[in-house]
Amino acid sequence: LYLYSNKIGQLPAEIGCLVNLRNLALNENSLTSLPESLQNCKQLKVLDLRHNKLAEIPPVIYRLRTLTTLYLRFNRITAVADNLRQLVNLTMLSLRENKIRELGSAIGALVNLTTLDVSHNHLEHLPEDIGNCVNLSALDLQHNELLDIPDSIGNLKSLVRLGLRYNRLSSVPATLKNCKSMDEFNVEGNGMTQLPDGMLASLSGLTTITLSRNQFTQLPHRRTGAVHERVQHQSGAQPHRQDTVRDILESQGPDQAEHEGEHADGPAAGHWYVGEHGGAESGHQCAAEAARRHHEPTESGDTHPVEQHAQEDPQHDWKYAQAAHPRPGGEPH
Template sequence: MGQTPFFQLVKLRKLGLSDNEIQRLPPEIANFMQLTSWKFQRAFRTAKLSKLPESFPELRNLTCLSINDISLQALPETIGKSLSLLHRLEELDLGNNEIYNLEIGSMKSLLCLDVSENKLEHLPEEMGGLVSLTDLLVSQNLIDALPEGIGKLRRLIGKLKRLSNFNCDRNRLASLPKEIGGCCSLNVFCVRENRLTRIPSEISQASELHVFDVSGNRLLHLPVSLTTLRLKALWLSENQSQPLLTFQNDIDPESGEKSLVNDMVDDTWDDKAMKRISAIHFLDDNDDEDDEKGRLMRQATPHPGELKTMKKAVENLRKDLNAAKALDSNKNEVNNATVTTSV
């Protein structure tokens, strides 16, 4: 971009640079002292972002930053340090990259962190320092435990007192730490399509939990403590190889805790259950051999993360329509004024 009048837009508050072929970010970017929102998805097609300009921390009013889909493989240390100096930053989107190591420093004002669709195998120890965090999105990574591999996060995760939305779908989780109960503000917890075999009884300590999605795991029973929660939605589909029927009280042989089980369910996990397709098949009398005709598929109920995305898309569309209407209205007023003057 270079030295251009573009950087004289000192009152700029929102900046979108998505879908470009930017080679670097010049230091003049700091001229936008009033900038609050900056998004540059898919903006570095021919060059990878290796560092932010030294003047970047001067954007002290920045509250929303999206570095989405720019093929980042790691978050350079310089970027991590720069981000930690943005004390008003509330939303950070690093999703849809190739990040395998996350170093974000301490951002005490951060409310929403999205690192979904990367290659993370664990979450950093510093995560416990994000004391204001309400939304943590880490779906579609390679995380196999919370937090084996970084040890102390078992204690730190319980410090996220304000966390309300935790999405860890489609990872490789085999267990959940009991400290998850320390997230006392947790409303929505999604861990679908992992490898969980049990839910810690301490989940009941997350007393504000209303939506719990554990579908597509390997659960054989549920903790009795789950019944103390005021759940409004509970997804248990595609866990056992047979449907869940009547539950009885029993003792988990591994933990010794009370659990809810079904004696009619085989204790052996069947991987085929993960590949089940719910469908109603109508056979055509005129074509008995064509199994693909007349099939009515049962679509899955959208889960909270998908509903949130759908809601945001609708809101953006509504804003665009309102802006278009306002523009048309202004044009009509100008045309009417011109006609009146001419007469």
């Protein structure tokens, strides 16, 4: 049943009579709640509630235990109830662009999750239980207020993409070295000065590393992870640096890119983005500014036009986040 892009403020109780429904698209409406009768739809697999006016996850959702995909992006949700643990069949959960300040331990019960997007919220911490979600391949935490990442992140050995850009991190746990399936590592716009010893050497499968807009003054050593080369510009300004991962990990001293925006050929080479650090604007300040520009919903509940009609799929938000690897002077809209 597809009802997206209407002006529906309330669903009738009769929706519960459609007991064979498998997909229910209610995105881009004005819903503030869902009827209890929806629990009769015991075959429901996909529920899309993006771009509505929900202040909480409707309690009836927790009784839809056959759900595998749940989109709640761009609502006004402030908390996630412990009942979330009942949705054990979820493989994809999107809570992006809400007002959530805490993600409780219930998330650890969702052991079948492969994609979790809680970006653009107000999270300061993650529960240790996140490490129970051992099937996660994509974890998007960008544009929050995270101060730390739990050591249990190292349990996520299937993790391919980890988005940490624009938070308040000063470090990441050494246990990330266990996530050997990762091909993207992005901590742009934090307050980091170094990486754990040996981390990059352990994550040899990385094709893209983005360290831009932090407080790094040196690059990690190719073997130990300790810093070995100071990143400076002859003029004293901080350059936007790009080197290939192969150069960083296999050569004694990475060669500085001759031209800004230069990319290596082929996925095996990958990319290393060092970019700006320090200066008039710290990583924390960058993160705060990015949040102001991109996070807050308008009064009407709408978002930026390109985001409002973007097709939701497990890779879309990564494409958006990585698009053009923004240069100093602005984020992509």
